[in-house]
Amino acid sequence: MIIAVMNYSGNVGKSMVARHLLAPRLGDASVISIESINADDNDGPTMRGSEFGSLQEKLLALDDAVVDIGASNVEDLVNRMKSYSGSHEDFDMFVVPTVPDAKQERDTLATIKALSDEIGIERERIRVVLNMVDPRDALRSKFASLFAFHDEHRGFVLREEASIHENxxxxxxxxxxxxxxxxxxxxxxxxxxxxxxxxxxxxxxxxxxxxxxxxxxxxxxxxxxxxxxxxx
Ligand SMILES: Nc1ncnc2c1ncn2[C@@H]1O[C@H](COP(=O)(O)OP(=O)(O)OP(=O)(O)O)[C@@H](O)[C@H]1O
Ligand SMILES: [Mg+2]
Structure with a gap:
């Protein structure tokens, strides 16, 4: 299974989810970090066309992989998935981690809208992980706008049990x-x-x-x- 981990927000736990939640449970899948693909060039943290091409090639050759997409690359990836028709099919699932914070929650809604409404990815392929949760908190009130959005939009999977405590x-x-x-x-x-x-x-x-x-x-x-x- 090929999973993309993404969110327009930084610091929501994308790398943690890729490395500690997903990769070890997908047969020790390799983690491809889009940030590290850019680490060697001087063009700043955006993905170039050639890099998108090599990512696509890499993914087609792998059975299992987790792609950790740094916040600054999400917009670029979304644009490329819109222009390369069908390229989102390279990913079986899009996992969107989020944390209980107003800005991050807004970015999370924007991420889900881009995947669902702009690219057209089906409900079952977009799944949210609630991260940095305090076990004493009521999730529906901590993530109130996300749950309200889910109630009306319905185009993604949001489950209270998919939540990771702060540790x-x-x-x-x-x-x-x-x-x-x-x-x-x-x-x-x-x-x-x-x-x-x-x-x-x-x-x-x-x-x-x-x-x-x-x-x-x-x-x-x-x-x-x-x-x-x-x-x-
Ligand atoms: N559940 C958690 N409990 C405590 N700390 C956490 C938790 N999840 C992530 N962190 C910490 O929060 C910080 C940000 O996490 P991480 O680097 O995975 O986020 P990211 O979304 O990949 O950020 P970036 O956009 O900068 O790549 C890290 O120091 C990480 O160890
Ligand atoms: Mg990261």
Whole structure:
């Protein structure tokens, strides 16, 4: 399955959703970051025609992939999907993460309108992930304008169960190559190492690793159920 993760807004968790929610549950699919495609050229953060062409080629050759589309590239991608008739068919699904914040919510509606009304992508292929949710909050009031828009528009999938809690683990992993899978697979006996550690700095560092692994277990279970709710 080829999934695009996009939102006109930055900082809604597109990269987190691509890397930690979707890729590991699509047979360890590769994550293609549109931002990184641009990292080497000096033309600024917009996608050029040749890059869109090479993205299309890449996707046609892959069974599973997650394409993480940086906020500054969304407009360009939408325009190209409008002009290259049928190119949106390269994606099986468009996942739109959003967070409870007025500006991000407006951008989320604009993203959904572009996909649905401008490009003509069907309801089942556009799915929202509610991100950075406080478990004590009522989702319908936190994301009031999004739910109101959904009630009248109906052209996309919005499910309360597809919501990811705010968790410090994501920030800790954001600039590191370590995945949640790596943390779960780490069988090191840190408690034994803590007993043998010589300095308090070493003990603190090891205790931090124990804490990360404990966080990862809970987050992984939550992401499993979010993925199931998103894909059902
Ligand atoms: N559920 C969450 N709980 C806590 N922190 C989160 C959560 N989701 C994302 N973050 C953090 O918020 C920041 C923004 O997330 P991320 O980089 O995934 O967003 P993005 O939409 O890809 O941003 P950009 O548009 O800049 O590419 C990161 O530091 C990330 O670790
Ligand atoms: Mg990103």
């Amino acid at each position: 410090e683990l994501f920030g800790k992993l954001a600039n590191s190559p370590i995945t949640i899978g790596d943390l779960l697979a780490d069988a090191t006996d840190y408690k034994a190492m803590i007993r043998e550690a010589q300095t308090s700095e070493q003990k603190t560092e090891l205790a931090r690793k124990v804490a990360m692994r404990r966080l990862a277990v809970g987050v992984n279970a939550q992401l499993d159920s979010v993925f199931a709710a998103l894909m059902r």
